Amino acid sequence: MMQPVEASVVSFESSLRKGLGRSMLLLRQEPDNSELNAVLLRACTEDQRYDRACETGRVPYLHQLILATGQVGQYRSALRSRLQALASAEAVGDDVAAAHITKKRRNIELIFGLLCRLAAHDGRLQAILREFVLTAEDRELGSSCAPELVRLEGISALLACAHRFSPEIREWPPDITEMADALAARDGLSSATAALQQARRADVALNALFCLDEDEAAEQEAAPLPTYDVLKAEMERGGAKGPSFRWFPYAWIMGASQVEIDRAATDLIAETDKAKIKAYLGIFRRRAFPGDPTVLFPLLGSADRRIEFDAANVLGRISHPAIRDLAFRLIAEQRPAVGARVLRSSRQEGDLATLTEVLNELIGDEDTYHGVGLSVLDMLKHSADGSGEARQILLHIYENGPCSGCRGWSGPYLDRARGATVRA
Secondary structure, three states: OOOOHHHHHHHHHHHHHHOOOHHHHHHHHOOOOHHHHHHHHHHHHOOOOOOOOOOOOOHHHHHHHHHHHOOHHHHHHHHHHHHHHHHHOOOOOHHHHHHHHHHHHHHHHHHHHHHHHHOOOOHHHHHHHHHHHHOOOOHHHHHHHHHHHHHHHOHHHHHHHHHHOHHHHHHOOHHHHHHHHHHHHHHOHHHHHHHHHHHHHHOHHHHHHHHHHHHHHHHHHHOOOOOHHHHHHHHHOOEOOEOOOOOOOHHHHHHOOHHHHHHHHHHHHHOOOHHHHHHHHHHHOOOOOOOOHHHHHHHHHOOOHHHHHHHHHHHOOOOOHHHHHHHHHHHHOOOHHHHHHHHOOOOOOOHHHHHHHHHHHHOOOHHHHHHHHHHHHHHHOOOOOOOHHHHHHHHHHHHHOOOHHHHHHHHHHHHHHHHHHHHO
């Protein structure tokens, strides 16, 4: 029996906001439902991702939903009107300008990406989209839309965008690589590579832009590692506003000797400057902290949330009875996100069931739920745990988590857990 319309609309809106596949099932039941289509159109014009740092773009997902409605022409017309309205909207006051511009750009990028997917056989719309990118007054916005235009039009768009945005590419060379990746997604890797090689041979300026990213990668790979003393001295040269040195280079962290790592741990414990503490903690998010981990416990009481989060990450890499006790103490003190992060390497049988109960209490508190869920996924990412409690918590995260990135990870982990059960 088909769901009542009211219930399906609520379920559709919830699953659409989370990026769930259930939205497709509901839409296929009622592709002509005007309420469902109104909800879908809103999702196509407003970026609904919870965590843009780890969630991929929704363009492919929403494009498939539009196709399922059988109303491509209506969506294309509505999205085109919305793009024009946003592009011509006047600026707002200075007090909210930055947040407004960021939100506006994200929404335009979403709409533009969908229109590129819907413009395959519409030459007039393709011309509008091309002009939008190549004449945009907001060059940052135009540059961010360039890969979708390349995916639509191919090598001609890449050449035009590379020349139009060459100043931006010089500032951030990976932009040209992103355009090349879009070309490969459109034409296949071998065809795209051949086309780019030919274009680079014929265009010295284009070749120079590609070389920027290639040369930078080669220089980083070939650069000799500085010593700990050199990096520490650079960190100490800060002025009255604090050190300009913000982190130890990744290559140094991974290549440093154990003697240097030991010295850094000693200096971390003695340090009182917040910026320097953060720099030191960055080392031990990737290298094991040597010695007694309990000396780091006071950092979890820092008023600086970044220090607290980084310290929890460091402790979460260490298996230790005192860390396990601390984790459950933090959970009992209503700090479940920090407690779960600390627990990651010290968990024992039964802990996932406890964390499932914690997540049950957090439904509705998206930020804290997300924090706990990320830690659970980290616990299980290299695990073949096929226990009932592992499957239960993975299903819980998939159904209730606000982040589509977490759901994307929980699915394969759940499949692996099922596989482990079958083998057992």
